[in-house]
Amino acid sequence: MSTEPTTEHAPEAHTFKAEVQQVLHILAHSLYTDREIFLRELISNASDALNRIQFEMLTNREALDPEVELAIWVEADSEQRTVTIRDTGTGMTLDELVEHLGTIAQSSARAFVQQTKEGNKAAASEIIGQFGVGFYSVFMVADKVTVVSRSYRPGVEAAMWESTGGDSYVAGPAEREGRGTTVTLHLKEDAAEFASGWRIEQIVKKHSDFVAFPIYSGERQINQRKALWRRAPREVEADEYKNLYRQLTLDADEPLLHLHLSTDVPVDLHSVLFVPAKRERGLIERRIEGKIKLYSRKVLILDEVKELLPAYFRFIEGVVDSEDLPLNVSRESVQSSPVLQRIKKTLTGRLHRELNELADQKPEQFAAFWEEFGVFIKEGVATDYEGRADLLKLLRFHTTRGGDELVTLGQYKSRIVDGQSEIYYVLASSLEAARTSPHLDPLAARGIEVLLLTDLMDGFMLSGLRDYEGLKLRNIDEAELDLPGEVEAAASQVSDEQFARLAEQAAATLGDKVKEVRASKVLRDSPARLVSDDSMGREMQRIQQLLGREAEQSPRIMELNPSHGLVAALARRVEANADDPVVAAALEQLYDNALLIEGLHQNPATMVPRILKLLEAAARTG
Ligand code: ADP
Secondary structure, eight states: OOOOOOGGGGGGEEEHHHHHHHHHHHHHSOOOOOHHHOOOOHHHHHHHHHHHHHHHHHTTTSSTTTOOOOOOEEETTTTTEEEEEEOOOOOOOOOHHHHHHHOOOHHHHHHHHHHHHHTOOOOOHTTTTTOOOGGGGGGGGGGEEEEEEEEHHHHOOOOOEEEOOSSSEEEOOHHHHHHHEEEEEEEGGGGGGGOHHHHHHHHHHSSTTTTSEEEEEEEEEOOOSOOGSSSOGSSSSSHHHHHHHHHHHOSSSSSSEEEEEEEOOOOOEOOOOOOOOOOOOGGGGGSSSSSSSEETEEEEEEEETTSSSSSGGTEEEEEOOOOOTTTTOOOHTEEEEEEHHHHHHHHHHHHHHHHHHHOOOOOOOOHHHHHHHHHHHHHHHHOOTTTHHHHHHOBBBBSSSSOOOOOOOOHHTTTOTTTTEEEEEOOOSHHHHHHOOOOHHHHTTTTTTEEEEEOOOHHHTTTOOOOOTEEEEEEEBBBBBBOOOOOOOOOSSSSSHHHHHHHHHHHHHHHHGEEEEEEOSOSSSOOOEEHHHHHHHHHHHHHHTTTTTOOOOOEEEEEOOTTHHHHHHHHHHHEEEOOOOOHHHHHHHHHHHHHHHHTOSGGGGGGGGHHHHHHHHHHHHH
């Protein structure tokens, strides 16, 4: 079939979409220090196209040139000041050239423009590519770019695309024999350095060394290509892992941890997994759920898989390669593949082991891990029944003992007092609030350590953390807490009768909000607290809050402390005047205070008018 351009098929001028124009303008006029990454972007596009054609041919579709080598060629010409990148990938039809190189997702463009406008000094390498503007990065170094491409679909003619990076480009039919794409960059004067063979080789080594297809410059292959994860771990240098991490994730920080697993039994499995240094990489991180690439027999099967690890490990990034996977594994069938289930089990087990080793051998590094990712481990405790024992050892808590020091369940257990058979915890909205919790009174009096749980995730974690090595976990706001050891009760400052009247008044004032008002047998320094006889209920309530739902307050029992000065004073005021408005306001405030400390108050601002009233009353008598 002829690919001669005919008059009615001459190249046509097109105008870039407004978003593209904006992006191009920024790229062409910004002084990026790391312009070299344009090459990484072009090689990555070529490699994607090669992956796609490899996949097409495996599934037996008809393709042009089925025998041609799958590879990338990069040539620099210093005299012409050009760089040419050629591949034997899928190629593009004329329509595809216009579609893919003339437009850009509006949301990506907007994010990109925003990012650069804010004067954010993020390096180009960090932002390009993450916004799907990879190809356009050529305009950082080139003032003219020509693309000639021929699709793998038999019987489709070749096509070209050319632009000087302004507002427009031309596209039309072209001549090209074989399948694939050639991108020619006419370099700007100040980018002449890239028209050099050794410079090209240097850039390829730095950014594209592990691309799965050979990259040739002249006759020579310049990338290492042998998949790092298929090499023996002891032969791989620390720097090579860092390089792989950078190439996979575009993260500028070094990873916190890497795990290299290479084994044949029980499955053929070669994998390198990374724990990043930070949970969030700022605004520009691509939000994806699965950060694992899945290979089989050197073919990239799936790019973003989340089924390879339990959901709580979704912060892990890396590569998994197994020969045992069927090549036709699709996104839908991936989950149900028994091989995949075995891989998942093996990887999860290794991650647990590795994290436990880190905790034992490098406590400082583990502390950094916990700070960023502890919340995911808590989620794992709630959701991974099989892995729970391993995960429990990783948990770290603030307690009433340590200042800022974090404590393991094992350390807690080693310090329990005589007769103690439970692990006590208090739930609160913050550490400060937890430390002032009235529920602590009886435990402090007995010298019993209490875990301070202040994370919203803690409520969820508790659904999976019922006991630890024979010790049950117990919320200290429970109504009938059976504590070991005896302490002398604090002396009441009011008569039983006086107290009964106050309690009656409190029940009337608070109405449905409380089940009952009664004298506390355990409070010492605090005037009041709310206790429950239904611990599941309030943990569920916390989970509701975690999910951002408005939670219904289930009524609890209010305990007042007859040995406390405030309670005694209120009791005497009731005796003098049953309808004293100060008493009603004070009782309501005591109730709200209790909710507030536990982080269960839905709307603290509503307390302000009442507090003002109480202040006014105090100021008048003072
Ligand atoms: P991204 O690669 O992030 O999708 P790009 O702007 O780099 O964004 O590329 C846009 C699209 O153009 C690609 O998704 C692909 O469909 C197509 N493309 C680019 N380069 C090639 C190539 N060498 N071979 C085939 N298709 C390509």
